[in-house]
Every structure is written in structure tokens, then in C-alpha cells.
Amino acid sequence: MISLKNPQQIAEMKEAGRITAEAMAAAVEAVKEGISTWDLDRVIRHRIENCGARPTFLGYGGFPGSACISVNNEVIHGIPSRRRILHEGDIVKIDVGAFYRGFTGDMARTVPVGRISEEAQRLIDVTRESFECGAAAFVAGGRLGDIGSAIQTRVESEGFSVVRRYVGHGVGHELHEDPDVPNYGTAGRGPRLQVGMTLAIEPMVNAGTYEVTVDRRDGWTVRTADGRLSAHHENSVALTEDGPVILTAVYD
Secondary structure, three states, X not given: OEOOOOHHHHHHHHXXXXXXXXXXXXXXXXXXXXXXXXXXXXXXXHHHHHOOOEEOOOOHHHOOOOEEEEEOOEEEOOOOOOOOEXXXXXXXXXXXXXXXXXXXXXXXXXXEOOOOOHHHHHHHXXXXXXXXXXXXXXXXXXXXXXXXXXXXXXXHHOOOEEOOOOOEEEOOOOOOEEEEEOOOOOOOOOOEOOOOOEEEEOOEEEOOOOOEEEOOOOOOOEEEOOOOOEEEOEEEEEEEOOXXXXXXXOOO
């Protein structure tokens, strides 16, 4: 069942989103050659807990980190590790959630480590732009398929591919709520978009095939099947009377 939020609940979600965004900003600032993904995770956890919130991902389904940190061909769900050191030219996906006063924020960014390849930069840019296309299609009276169609169209126009196995989702009291929000699909199909819906819109875009694999050893890390790069861009977004509003942002 899709849970619609009233204006007060959306305001409360903005607070969880603000903390999430502040933790993300701290992590992005800390990204540099030589830092470990474990150290980045500590930066994120420290900022969230200092704000009186808790990391949504920590312990979720048994996940051992405060954030998912995935490098290069890792798509999502990378486990922070002292042994995973960032190097010049890497692209690192940071997925963060903060639970605060009954609501959670959820967002992801792909961050370059120093100078990166032209393809990597284009992949990051197109992934961000596809999110913007999807968010712009989050309009009252539309259909859920409008969001995925807008994302897929932008991605595939650049010769990249959209991951099919993992999708966006509703977000609110829980990290994952109804409905699923695919990053592909047909416009005009799916549930009607309504004021009060809160969605985590999150394109996961691969430079090559959309096929992925899951690491058999840790059971979490998702990688591209062909070993090529992947990027991820996510925000929690509310549909209000004034249109879509990004909740995972730092508001004055």
C-alpha cells in the first residue's frame, strides 16, 4: 500500500533529509586519494549521530556499515572496509540514510577521486541528469511509469544502460515502502502519481550492460557483469501541491 504523507509529515521528512544531506556533504568533502571507505563511513556515522539521528543502513538486513560505499564497477551496497583505499581516477558511490524522529532520508552521489576519465565524468553527469528528468516527471495525475521512462530515455540516448535488477522505492517511516520505482518503463503505465507520495528516485547507470552480479563472499556488493563503470544518483522526493520537492537537501 502506498503511504501518502501530509504537509506536516513532509516537513518532518525534510529534517531527516537535511541530516542525510549534511552527512553526504561531509563525506564528499572527505573523498581524496588514500582514504579508505571505512574512514568515509566513520565520517558519515559521526555526522549523523551528532545530529541526534541514527544511520538508517547500519544493521539493516544485517548490513555492517553506516553507508553503502561502492567503487568503480561496484554499483551499490559496497561494504566499507579499511582495506579499500581510494585512488586517483576512481569514482565512488556513497549511499546514505539518516533516521530522525520517525522518518528516514535516503540519498546517493557519485564522487570523482581527483582527475577521472572523460567517460567516467560523462557517466556521472548523465546519471545526475537522468535523475533530474525522473524528478521532473513526478507530477500529480501522471503515472509511475512516467518517471522510469524519463530516466531510461535520457540514459539510453547517451549509449549507457539502466540497471534493471534494482530500483527506487517509496520512503518515509521505513527505508523501503511501496511503490517500487523502476528506472525504466513505459510512460502512462503504473499507479497514479498523487500529492503526498514520497519516493526515493535513484538511477543506477552502467557504462556497458545493465546486467549485474552479487558478490558471493559478502552477499552484498553488486557489480556490473562486464566490469565497466557504474554511477548512482539518488534523492528522496515529495510530491506536493507545488510539485516535486527534494527532501534530501540542506535548507536554511
